[in-house]
Amino acid sequence: MSVMVDIRSVHKSFGSLDVLKGIDLEVRTGEVTVVLGPSGSGKSTLLRTINHLEKVDHGAISVDGALIGYRRSGDKLYELPEREVLKQRTRIGFVFQNFHLFPHLTVLENVIEAPVAALKRPRNEAVDSARRLLERVGLADKADTYPRQLSGGQQQRVAIARALALEPKLLLFDEPTSALDPELVGEVLDVIRDLAGQGTTMIVVTHEIAFAREIADTVVFMADGRIVEQGPPGEVLDAPREDRTRAFLSKVL
Amino acid sequence: MSSDTLAKVPAAPRVPERADALTIVPQRRPGQWTAAVVVLVLLGLAVNSVLRNQAFQWNVVADYFTSDSVLRGLWLTLWLTAVVMVLGFALGTLLAAFRLSANPVLKAVSWGYVWLFRSIPVLVQLLLWFNIGALYPQILGVKTVNLLSPVAVAVVGLTLHEAAYAAEVVRGGMLSVDRGQIEAAQALGLSRLRRLRRIVLPQAMRSIVPPAGNMLIGTLKGTSIVSVIAVNDLLFSAQLIYHRTYQVIPLLMVATLWYTVVTSVLGVGQYYVEKHYARGTESAR
Numbered sequence: 001m002s003v004m005v006d007i008r009s010v011h012k013s014f015g016s017l018d019v020l021k022g023i024d025l026e027v028r029t030g031e032v033t034v035v036l037g038p039s040g041s042g043k044s045t046l047l048r049t050i051n052h053l054e055k056v057d058h059g060a061i062s063v064d065g066a067l068i069g070y071r072r073s074g075d076k077l078y079e080l081p082e083r084e085v086l087k088q089r090t091r092i093g094f095v096f097q098n099f100h101l102f103p104h105l106t107v108l109e110n111v112i113e114a115p116v117a118a119l120k121r122p123r124n125e126a127v128d129s130a131r132r133l134l135e136r137v138g139l140a141d142k143a144d145t146y147p148r149q150l151s152g153g154q155q156q157r158v159a160i161a162r163a164l165a166l167e168p169k170l171l172l173f174d175e176p177t178s179a180l181d182p183e184l185v186g187e188v189l190d191v192i193r194d195l196a197g198q199g200t201t202m203i204v205v206t207h208e209i210a211f212a213r214e215i216a217d218t219v220v221f222m223a224d225g226r227i228v229e230q231g232p233p234g235e236v237l238d239a240p241r242e243d244r245t246r247a248f249l250s251k252v253l
Numbered sequence: 254m255s256s257d258t259l260a261k262v263p264a265a266p267r268v269p270e271r272a273d274a275l276t277i278v279p280q281r282r283p284g285q286w287t288a289a290v291v292v293l294v295l296l297g298l299a300v301n302s303v304l305r306n307q308a309f310q311w312n313v314v315a316d317y318f319t320s321d322s323v324l325r326g327l328w329l330t331l332w333l334t335a336v337v338m339v340l341g342f343a344l345g346t347l348l349a350a351f352r353l354s355a356n357p358v359l360k361a362v363s364w365g366y367v368w369l370f371r372s373i374p375v376l377v378q379l380l381l382w383f384n385i386g387a388l389y390p391q392i393l394g395v396k397t398v399n400l401l402s403p404v405a406v407a408v409v410g411l412t413l414h415e416a417a418y419a420a421e422v423v424r425g426g427m428l429s430v431d432r433g434q435i436e437a438a439q440a441l442g443l444s445r446l447r448r449l450r451r452i453v454l455p456q457a458m459r460s461i462v463p464p465a466g467n468m469l470i471g472t473l474k475g476t477s478i479v480s481v482i483a484v485n486d487l488l489f490s491a492q493l494i495y496h497r498t499y500q501v502i503p504l505l506m507v508a509t510l511w512y513t514v515v516t517s518v519l520g521v522g523q524y525y526v527e528k529h530y531a532r533g534t535e536s537a538r
């Protein structure tokens with residue numbers, strides 16, 4: 001199977017704080033990778049480097065064969081102009097912990113914004129596919145409401161529909177259920193499970209271990225800016241080799 | 254708990270079994286009533302004295318209120334206010350975008366502009382522009398005096414002043430928008446301009462509109478300062494009449510009443526603009 005995401009010796013620091021200390025990771029097309037790890041281990045930062053919301057200090061990331069944020073010439077990486085980076089981002093969907101829906105736009109306007117503005121799709125086409133997406137996440141009747149009139153779970157499902165509207169090759173989820181009341185977690189996980197079942201390539205940062213076991217092809221355990229252990233869920237979750245993985249799992253399970 | 258420890262607690266008034274049979278008597282507030290009466294009486298006395306004072310010459314006020322020259326002055330005041338507001342906020346938005354950009358030069362220029370134009374009293378600025386011919390007698394071969402009529406001086410001077418304040422108002426509004434909104438827009442591949450126009454500014458408007466409404470009303474009245482450079486605005490038209498007729502007070506009343514009317518209309522307008530930009534913010538249920 002081909003490689004969708006290829007992360008090679010990525011380093012990132014904020015001032016004197018080294019957050020990513022050499023990350024190597026491959027994600028194959030159609031597979032679901034779940035990233036686990038304690039708070040502050042660099043999970044969000046890693047996801048954000050994949051769509052260049054965060055620039056790497058060292059190393060390289062490519063998605064679907066294209067280097068993210070840079071153009072290579074010889075042994076030099078030249079930073080791409082913002083226009084190019086924005087184009088690359090339209091191939092990568094990002095779902096945030098706190099949804100970040102646009103509160104002054106209706107649900108439908110939220111979903112069609114990127115296809116219309118970034119992909120220059122005709123508006124009526126964008127509306128048609130937005131309605132189909134909203135139906136898929138179970139919110140067909142909410143198209144004309146404003147985000148604040150929805151529950152957290154509904155808002156996150158709209159955010160997923162908004163990310164899907166760009167027909168991305170890759171979906172990144174940063175703790176998509178952490179801001180939700182426990183009884184709303186299920187409806188969002190259902191949507192993600194559905195996407196996984198349809199062969200969408202995804203990287204999901206989550207603390208839901210049971211969910212990870214169910215949908216992950218690969219589980220990655222991060223601590224302190226490094227990948228400590230990775231492998232199929234049966235290995236990493238049920239028979240971890242590393243002490244730190246074991247310690248972490250005993251705390252969250 | 255034994256019954257003798259309970260006995261030491263002061264007996265609380267018991268709630269009767271049928272609580273729905275009780276009527277609630279609101280607390281009496283004699284102080285509030287007295288204050289209201291006193292204020293109303295004082296207000297009545299003041300209104301009475303204004304209406305009865307012959308020196309106000311309300312009949313003269315009525316005569317001039319809709320006279321041609323007053324209405325022409327009012328019209329100039331209105332369009333001058335509109336032009337200064339629009340140009341001032343356009344320039345102010347640009348300055349705010351500079352200030353929030355990553356470019357240190359643009360940042361410094363924006364900061365310097367705001368510092369300078371907030372420091373110079375607008376009256377001094379108007380007089381400087383009015384006398385610009387002393388510094389630059391000619392610009393591109395044209396006599397400066399011909400280039401900058403008093404009205405043009407008024408537009409330029411007031412706009413530059415307005416922009417400095419507008420920049421701060423717009424910047425404050427843009428800073429009030431959650432950083433996550435910009436990241437979400439970036440993640441969706443929206444261009445810089447689209448992010449500003451479609452995502453940041455509409456949300457910033459919620460905190461921009463109230464101070465901008467204040468500024469609009471301030472500008473409306475502030476334009477009266479152009480009477481010093483003989484621009485025929487509402488106040489100057491009134492002054493021209495009373496220099497001729499010596500009916501100073503009634504003509505100042507004409508101007509005052511017009512300013513009050515326009516301010517009230519603007520206040521109503523602001524209410525609807527605020528409502529428009531508040532859409533989507535009412536919470537669930």
Ligand SMILES: Nc1ncnc2c1ncn2[C@@H]1O[C@H](COP(=O)(O)OP(=O)(O)OP(=O)(O)O)[C@@H](O)[C@H]1O
Pocket residue numbers: 014017019037038039040041042043044045046
């Ligand atoms: N923009 C930033 N500036 C400075 N420090 C940052 C920035 N973003 C993240 N950090 C720091 O980097 C470290 C890793 O942060 P990151 O958000 O990637 O962790 P995480 O694994 O996602 O944690 P959590 O589970 O709490 O979300 C933290 O110590 C954080 O404080």
Ligand SMILES: [Mg+2]
Pocket residue numbers: 043044045174175
């Ligand atoms: Mg995080």
